[in-house]
Amino acid sequence: MKDVYILAIESSCDETSMAIVKNGKEVISLVINTQMDIHALYGGVVPELASRMHTEAITLVLEETLKKASMKIEEIDAIAVSYAPGLTGSLIVGIEAAKTLALIYDKPLIAVNHLIGHIYANNIENDMKFPLLALIVSGGHTELVIMEDDYKFKKLGETLDDAIGEAYDKVARVIGLKYPGGPNVERLALEGNHSYNLPRPVMDDSYNFSYSGLKSAIINLTHNAKQKGEEINKADLARSFQDVAIDELVRKVDKAFRETNIKRLVVAGGVSANKYLKEQMDIVCQKYDAELLVPRLLYCTDNAAMIGAAAYPLYLQKSFSDFKLNAYSHADIC
Ligand code: KG4
Numbered sequence: 503m504k505d506v507y508i509l510a511i512e513s514s515c516d517e518t519s520m521a522i523v524k525n526g527k528e529v530i531s532l533v534i535n536t537q538m539d540i541h542a543l544y545g546g547v548v549p550e551l552a553s554r555m556h557t558e559a560i561t562l563v564l565e566e567t568l569k570k571a572s573m574k575i576e577e578i579d580a581i582a583v584s585y586a587p588g589l590t591g592s593l594i595v596g597i598e599a600a601k602t603l604a605l606i607y608d609k610p611l612i613a614v615n616h617l618i619g620h621i622y623a624n625n626i627e628n629d630m631k632f633p634l635l636a637l638i639v640s641g642g643h644t645e646l647v648i649m650e651d652d653y654k655f656k657k658l659g660e661t662l663d664d665a666i667g668e669a670y671d672k673v674a675r676v677i678g679l680k681y682p683g684g685p686n687v688e689r690l691a692l693e694g695n696h697s698y699n700l701p702r703p704v705m706d707d708s709y710n711f712s713y714s715g716l717k718s719a720i721i722n723l724t725h726n727a728k729q730k731g732e733e734i735n736k737a738d739l740a741r742s743f744q745d746v747a748i749d750e751l752v753r754k755v756d757k758a759f760r761e762t763n764i765k766r767l768v769v770a771g772g773v774s775a776n777k778y779l780k781e782q783m784d785i786v787c788q789k790y791d792a793e794l795l796v797p798r799l800l801y802c803t804d805n806a807a808m809i810g811a812a813a814y815p816l817y818l819q820k821s822f823s824d825f826k827l828n829a830y831s832h833a834d835i836c
């Protein structure tokens with residue numbers, strides 16, 4: 503079969519990224535232009551600024567991606583773009599770029615769900631075998647799904663309120679760490695002990711998650727200490743939070759292994775960059791003699807290579823999009 507080269511575009515949040523991916527697996531080139539330092543000045547992503555910066559960066563990122571691959575757009579077989587979920591103003595920049603390239607160079611356009619992209623990041627350096635459990639842990643989502651085949655999903659549960667990444671970012675802010683909070687909380691937690699008694703989410707025996715109670719407890723604890731003039735041990739608080747937050751994931755994954763008999767787990771989304779999470783997932787996978795896949799660090803957080811990987815099965819099915827393609831802030835994967 504002829505090799506398939508997909509030019510993929512990702513601009514759902516604060517990274518402008520493009521990649522050329524061969525046959526859904528081989529990353530020929532990948533460019534990620536992050537706006538993180540600018541948003542850090544404001545303590546979080548400012549949507550209006552994000553869209554403007556995507557607009558400024560996108561043609562430069564395209565040039566660099568083609569240059570790194572030593573390829574011309576004429577040699578590309580399809581243009582893929584993430585269309586949801588994310589910041590609509592940011593997504594639109596990528597979508598318009600994709601439509602323009604598809605129109606001018608007469609290439610098929612492939613619309614990719616950003617979360618499905620995170621799952622397919624696991625297919626870049628490994629082969630996902632089905633059925634599998636996929637744990638999605640990002641800044642906006644916390645979900646556990648069964649994947650029966652390419653693009654065949656069945657949701658087990660999701661967060662009823664905040665996403666785990668959102669909780670990490672909020673905790674970071676409250677204890678005075680820079681955005682993005684996740685990696686900074688993880689670093690500080692390494693220096694601390696689990697000395698704070700934080701509430702565990704309600705044990706309702708479902709597959710759903712909840713992080714707002716944990717987040718609020720940390721906000722209240724910090725405010726109360728401030729009012730009383732007491733010192734908070736930030737490292738201990740980070741460690742206590744991380745233990746409870748990750749344990750919640752472990753409990754649900756354990757239940758899913760027990761109840762479904764599935765023997766594979768893939769972890770997807772920015773929080774999969776967390777080492778403690780990986781260690782804990784490794785332990786639960788060993789318990790059930792299951793295989794664990796976590797993307798390489800570069801592919802854990804937002805990047806266009808994962809969009810190229812997720813676009814490949816759609817290319818094979820000829821699931822192409824028309825030029826009415828729009829951006830959506832929310833979109834379920836099933
Ligand atoms: O998937 P992602 O890059 O963007 C979204 O699609 O949301 O995920 C970003 C989230 C942020 O909340 C960030 O704090 C979190 O992933 N994150 C981490 C780590 N690295 C990134 N959370 C915990 N530990 C990390 N090492």
Ligand code: ZN
Nearest residue numbers: 640771772804
């Ligand atoms: Zn993401």
